[in-house]
Amino acid sequence: MAVTLKEVAERAGVSRSAVSRTFTDGASVSDKMRRKVEKAARELGYSPNALASSLTTGRTKLIGLVSNNFHNPIFLEVFDLFTRGLQDRGLRPLLVNLTDEVDPENSVRMLRQYSVDGVVVASSTLPPGFAKAFRDAGVPVVHSFGRSSSSPQVHVVGIDNVECGRMAARELVTRGYDKVAFLGGPEAATSTQDRHAGFMSEMEQHPHIGVNCSFADAYSFDAGRREMLRLLQSKRADAYFCGDDVLSIGVLSAILDSGLNVPEDIGIIGLNDMEMARWENIDLTTIHQPIRQIVSSSIELMVATLNEPDRYPEARIFPCSVVERGTLRPVA
Amino acid sequence: MAVTLKEVAERAGVSRSAVSRTFTDGASVSDKMRRKVEKAARELGYSPNALASSLTTGRTKLIGLVSNNFHNPIFLEVFDLFTRGLQDRGLRPLLVNLTDEVDPENSVRMLRQYSVDGVVVASSTLPPGFAKAFRDAGVPVVHSFGRSSSSPQVHVVGIDNVECGRMAARELVTRGYDKVAFLGGPEAATSTQDRHAGFMSEMEQHPHIGVNCSFADAYSFDAGRREMLRLLQSKRADAYFCGDDVLSIGVLSAILDSGLNVPEDIGIIGLNDMEMARWENIDLTTIHQPIRQIVSSSIELMVATLNEPDRYPEARIFPCSVVERGTLRPVA
DNA sequence: AGATGTTTTGCAACCGGTTGCAAAAAGATA
DNA sequence: TATCTTTTTGCAACCGGTTGCAAAACATCT
Known part of the structure; x- marks a missing residue:
């Protein structure tokens, strides 16, 4: 099926080693030999089998x-x-x-x-x-x-996700929100855990501020939106740190649908600084990763x-x- | 480095073929042999080298x-x-x-x-x-x-992208728009060309309706947004068929930023029916792919x-x- | 037990390459 | 031209597997 080194060698009238060498950088081949081999290879449409060579070189790339x-x-x-x-x-x-x-x-x-x-x-x-x-x-x-x-x-x-959590918390504190919340991705995700931990550790410095936590079940637009729609039914905070911009954008959409305004009624800070965060109709305050x-x-x-x-x-x-x-x- | 078939064979005191066979479905091996080999393989932590076997079987998966x-x-x-x-x-x-x-x-x-x-x-x-x-x-x-x-x-x-183009055009015609436009992805993309062709062929049936065309330079939110911001500066149609939902969503954001309303001032139909199209604050009419x-x-x-x-x-x-x-x- | 049929096993060649080594060729030196 | 170096080349073994084939082992039946 595919052309092999042996066929090229036969066509060029040289040994298999010679062919192998012309296709290996740094191997010793004379110009004459190289030309002969390359000609034969070209005529046959040969290209070396990376997998076979990996067998001896130990590298597959x-x-x-x-x-x-x-x-x-x-x-x-x-x-x-x-x-x-x-x-x-x-x-x-x-x-x-x-x-x-x-x-x-x-x-x-x-x-x-x-x-x-x-x-x-x-x-x-x-x-x-x-x-x-x-x-x-x-x-x-x-x-x-x-x-x-x-x-x-x-x-x-x-x-440093922990530090990002702290950073978000400080940002909310500075703005004087008195009921803040963390809305993270899946609870099992290390990034969620760390952002959460950082956020909480910073908030501990401010015991007078109420803190809530919840978790979307994926890092996706829809998960963020679903979780926020749920949250809006019951308790609701002044400002949310969303564990990721996709969550933020979903959250934003949920808030707007409920007839509330951002940032007047609810504040949002995200994480990632994805392209959409820059859009004027989204205009998301976020942490750049x-x-x-x-x-x-x-x-x-x-x-x-x-x-x-x-x-x-x-x-x-x-x-x-x-x-x-x-x-x-x-x-x- | 990695454990090889030969080592397993030696440990189990059998031939290399025997080992190979226990790891090949449908090969003939007695239960006793299989157990011996599997034991040795387990002890050594052997797993067959897929690349080496591909050499003879001709299949790499x-x-x-x-x-x-x-x-x-x-x-x-x-x-x-x-x-x-x-x-x-x-x-x-x-x-x-x-x-x-x-x-x-x-x-x-x-x-x-x-x-x-x-x-x-x-x-x-x-x-x-x-x-x-x-x-x-x-x-x-x-x-x-x-x-x-x-x-x-x-x-x-x-x-059938051509048919999708027609479908979109028919939809706009039915709604009685009198200046419609196609806003496609990259002009070199076959999908853009076909959707465009279908759209135009249908519009030819309705010579009284004005038709315009333009192209975003990628199938992305931002490209759609940028292109629409540009279009809003000059000529503008009543309704746009956007070659893809990501374009539509970018376009939507550009329209809203300009203080115009959808569908009152401008109509949009997209293509793909991505998850976000369902969001209440987007609520995009689109063609499902x-x-x-x-x-x-x-x-x-x-x-x-x-x-x-x-x-x-x-x-x-x-x-x-x-x-x-x-x-x-x-x-x- | 002996003849016969069926599995199971190992040998050895092969897949498509690479590479250490020694022989051959080419180049340098006298 | 003969001798010594250096470079280029081919041989053969190897990488980690698979597989056709024939011999060995086992099972079945008289």
Whole structure:
């Protein structure tokens, strides 16, 4: 079916090694030989079988790209950036969808069967133990958007979610809201937990301010909207910190539908600073998360780790900052 | 590094073939042998190398998933559905991002180097020739969301975009709009061209109605918004058929920002029926595209083609229908 | 027990490449 | 031209599996 190295060798009248060498950088081949081989290869339409060569070289250039975030549009950009960044470095992303999969074992086994050179776990919801399972299996791993830790067991690239929670809380406090609330993503998600923890820890400094918490069941527009419609039925706060912009936008839509106004009746602060947050009719005050930097740093770290597998684990944490727009009332 | 079949064979005191056979369905192995081998394999933590075996079996279970639609959130769902559907069948998606890549040759070469069993081109914008390049290279291919044709050269699964254009036009005509417009995605996208063609062909039946056309430079919220802001400066129509819901939603936001109302001042009809279209504060009248069916049918067709590579090319076209909500004025 | 039929097993060649090593070719030096 | 280096080339073994084939083991029947 496909043209093999042997056929090229025969056509060019040279040994198989010679052909192999002309297709391997840094191998010793004379110009004459190279020309002969390339001619034959061209005539036959030969291109080397990456999988066969991986057998001896031990490198497949395959990178497992593992995620369970398939509802937050931010992740479409994340996938875009990852796939392009990896491709630019000659690496190939093998996509693994972890939706409703809790146990890392299956993925670990599968990715090892395909001898991936490394794994990028791109998820803000998976626990650190997930990425660690890959490391324990001897596969280089980078956890992007993962939980930061002062003593990481695996490479982590992302933001300090706890600090973001505090930041949001401070912002609400400064504006003088007296009943605030946290509306997070899935409660099991590490990012939700951390943002929640940070938010609460800051609010503890202000015991006179009422605090409520609730959780949407996904990081998605609809989940945010549904949760807010529920909340509006009963108790309601002055201002909400939404664990993500998609939640915020869903929440915003729920509030407007109920005939209430933002920021007059209810204040909203989100997290991520997605493109839509900038639209005039949304104009969401939010915390900017530097997605591009996180992705490109993750890729660099991955590449570095491929060259130096025993590299000491590190956490790369990027700072976030509040982008003030129109969904919180002005500071008094 | 990884445990090999040979080591398992030695540990179990059997031949390599025996080990290979216990890990191959339908091979002849006695129960006693199987138990011995499985025990050794378990103790060593062995799992077979999929790439090595592909060398002899000729099957990698790798499927190239090729796309250039990384801005339309609908495609996040598409990727979700594809990855899960493929995984459920034991196939592995190798993701290829084609953004700013016009020539199929690179992708074809790359995917052949990785000996993918098949390729799914998931794109509403690539021309049929793109998918054909894979077929010509002897790789089974299914073009999802591709241009339908009565004599397809490759398998195509999707909708009839021309008919959708007509459908939208009829809808606007019925409502008695007298200046209508088409606001499409990138002009080079086949889906844009077809929706445009259908729209125009229907409008030709109604020469008294004014028709305008323009094109956003991507299928994204922002591109739709930008294009509409531009249009509002000058000429403006009574009603717009937007080539996609993301465009519609961007367009809607631009209209509202300009102090105009929908559907009173301007009518909008979209295409896709994405989740957000249902929100009360958006409430978009649109044409429903059956995404899940398209994806699952694509996967079925892919699997069928893997088993029968010379299968005669077919086009699977799913019907669309108008979902009436609140962005067009009622029929008089 | 012996003849016959059916499974199960191991041997060895193969899949499409790579690579250490030694022989051959080319280049440099005297 | 003979000798010594350096570069280029081919041989053969190997990467981690699969598989056709024939021998070995087991089961069945007289």
